Amino acid sequence: MTVRAILDTKGRQISYVDPDAKLMAAVAMLAQRRIGAVLVMKDQKLHGILSERDIVRVLGERGADVLGDAVSKVMTHKVITCRETDTVSFLMETMTTGKFRHLPVLEGDKVVGLISIGDVVKWRVKEYEHEQQALHDYIKTA
Numbered sequence: 001m002t003v004r005a006i007l008d009t010k011g012r013q014i015s016y017v018d019p020d021a022k023l024m025a026a027v028a029m030l031a032q033r034r035i036g037a038v039l040v041m042k043d044q045k046l047h048g049i050l051s052e053r054d055i056v057r058v059l060g061e062r063g064a065d066v067l068g069d070a071v072s073k074v075m076t077h078k079v080i081t082c083r084e085t086d087t088v089s090f091l092m093e094t095m096t097t098g099k100f101r102h103l104p105v106l107e108g109d110k111v112v113g114l115i116s117i118g119d120v121v122k123w124r125v126k127e128y129e130h131e132q133q134a135l136h137d138y139i140k141t142a
Contacts, residue, residue, distance in 0.1 A: 048075035
């Protein structure tokens with residue numbers, strides 16, 4: 001199964017903030033939308049990603065004063081991405097190896113979606129349920 005199949009099911013909406021936005025505004029967005037990461041974009045170009053881990057790390061290092069800083073000072077600059085044609089197995093391996101939970105999906109240099117580890121797990125569980133049902137049906141008719 002591919003990233004495209006996940007996006008077709010879950011949707012392609014993304015949340016993003018401007019690199020110059022204050023960290024506090026990004027924190028408020030994460031809390032309000034109950035999400036774990038937000039893309040950092042300007043003029044429809046991906047500049048970085050800001051995750052809960054980035055926020056916790058910088059708060060631990062520099063304290064609450066950092067909430068007034070620009071997102072660009074806190075975000076992860078080197079973003080690992082995927083394509084719609086990548087497989088779910090590739091996503092699982094990439095996320096596990098890189099120890100992160102969100103992958104922006106790019107088509108060329110345009111962001112077309114965001115996949116989380118929760119999306120991957122949900123998809124895999126659905127696949128296993130379908131396989132189990134198919135085996136059950138096969139055994140029943142044998």
